[in-house]
Structure formats: C-alpha cells, structure tokens
Amino acid sequence: MPSACQQLADHVEAALEEGSIPIILGGDHSIAIGSVSGLASFQRKRGNKVGVIWFDAHGDMNTPETSPSGNIHGMPFAAILGHGAKELTQIGGFSPKVYPEDCVLIGARSIDPEEAVTLKNSGIRVVTMRELDERGMSAVMDEAIWWASRRTLGFHVSMDMDFVDPYYAPGVGTPVQGGPNYRESHLAMEKIADSGKMLSFELAEVNPVLDIANRTAELGVQLISSAFGKKIM
Numbered sequence: 001m002p003s004a005c006q007q008l009a010d011h012v013e014a015a016l017e018e019g020s021i022p023i024i025l026g027g028d029h030s031i032a033i034g035s036v037s038g039l040a041s042f043q044r045k046r047g048n049k050v051g052v053i054w055f056d057a058h059g060d061m062n063t064p065e066t067s068p069s070g071n072i073h074g075m076p077f078a079a080i081l082g083h084g085a086k087e088l089t090q091i092g093g094f095s096p097k098v099y100p101e102d103c104v105l106i107g108a109r110s111i112d113p114e115e116a117v118t119l120k121n122s123g124i125r126v127v128t129m130r131e132l133d134e135r136g137m138s139a140v141m142d143e144a145i146w147w148a149s150r151r152t153l154g155f156h157v158s159m160d161m162d163f164v165d166p167y168y169a170p171g172v173g174t175p176v177q178g179g180p181n182y183r184e185s186h187l188a189m190e191k192i193a194d195s196g197k198m199l200s201f202e203l204a205e206v207n208p209v210l211d212i213a214n215r216t217a218e219l220g221v222q223l224i225s226s227a228f229g230k231k232i233m
Contacts, residue, residue: 059105
C-alpha cells in the first residue's frame with residue numbers, strides 16, 4: 001500500500017509539473033493518501049499550502065487504533081493530516097500534508113463512534129447531512145470553498161461516490177442511504193468549477209461489480225465534467 005501511494009503521488013506531481021490539473025480515478029478511497037501527497041509535495045516546494053474538500057458519507061478519519069474494520073479506506077483523511085501508521089503518514093517524506101483548518105468534509109452520515117470524537121476535536125469543518133439539508137447545497141459550497149482556500153493557494157477535491165445517495169450511485173462498496181441527489185451533486189461540482197480554486201480532482205469508490213447498468217460510473221464522469229466547467233448552457 002505505501003509503495004502504491006508513493007507511485008500515485010509521483011504521478012500527480014509529474015502532472016502538475018506539466019501544468020495540468022490531475023484527475024485521479026481509483027477504487028477505494030485510500031488513493032487519496034497518494035493524491036494529496038503529490039499535490040502537497042508539489043506546492044510545498046513552492047512555499048504554498050493546499051486545502052481539501054472531501055465529499056463522503058463517511059469520515060475516513062480512523063487510525064489502526066480506532067478502526068472497527070482495519071480497512072485502510074477508512075483512514076486516508078486521518079493519514080494526510082498526519083495521524084495513523086507512519087507508513088501512510090510519511091508518504092513523500094513529510095507530514096502532515098494538509099492542516100485541519102483548511103479541510104472540509106461534506107455529506108457525513110455514517111461515522112464510527114471513536115471517529116466522531118476525533119472529527120469533533122480535529123478542527124476540520126464537518127458538514128453533516130442534517131446541516132446540508134437545513135442550509136442547502138449552494139450555501140454549504142460557498143462556505144466550503146471559502147474555508148478550503150482562505151489560507152491556501154487552492155484545494156484538492158476528493159469525491160467518494162458514496163457521497164451521492166445510492167439511488168443515483170448504487171455501485172459503491174459501502175452505500176449509505178440519505179445522501180445528496182443527482183442535481184445537488186452536480187451543483188456542488190458546478191460551484192467548484194466556478195470558484196477557479198481547484199488544484200486536483202479525484203473520484204473514488206466506483207465498483208463496477210456492484211453497479212447497475214453502469215449508472216455510478218456514468219454519473220462519476222458527469223460529475224467530473226461539471227467540476228471542470230461543463231455547464232447546462
């Protein structure tokens with residue numbers, strides 16, 4: 001796992017060196033350790049900090065000590081913040097990759113008990129589904145973009161497809177009912193594009209074996225298009 005994350009980090013950094021905005025496609029969300037490491041390494045050499053907007057039904061803030069399952073895909077947010085196994089936190093030779101006051105988690109609705117304590121104490125801006133329901137996607141995204149970019153050059157977007165309600169995105173490993181719908185998800189990406197602050201983008205947790213008529217994969221491609229500026233007209 002550490003070697004795969006390092007290879008991904010190197011690929012991301014190489015793409016940035018060429019002046020590109022990297023798009024990272026992967027299976028489980030542990031790829032974020034490599035994605036964010038590559039971006040952070042590139043910008044660190046230039047004296048810049050980066051933020052993260054993390055779309056997910058889960059917190060991904062477990063460590064080996066708190067994880068009920070031991071699955072690394074429940075640990076990547078913690079790892080890029082410098083918490084957890086050294087093999088994961090030290091990708092690229094430095095830690096943390098980002099700071100909690102520059103990070104936003106949107107869509108949370110399935111958090112492990114110990115993980116919830118960690119999140120509350122972390123300093124990350126956490127937007128649960130209740131808050132998203134109450135305030136609406138537009139207001140939440142305006143704040144998230146401000147939060148993740150107010151002290152940084154810009155931000156990495158990490159989209160776990162289980163952020164979206166499983167009615168629209170059934171092909172994920174750990175679906176959780178009660179997520180954003182099709183248009184809310186597109187609005188979030190459209191606001192990202194309008195901000196001009198996105199430095200890299202990843203989409204994770206598309207499982208073709210669990211998908212229905214390729215709906216999740218097709219929606220993922222559409223969301224990427226919206227994040228990169230595709231408009232209705």
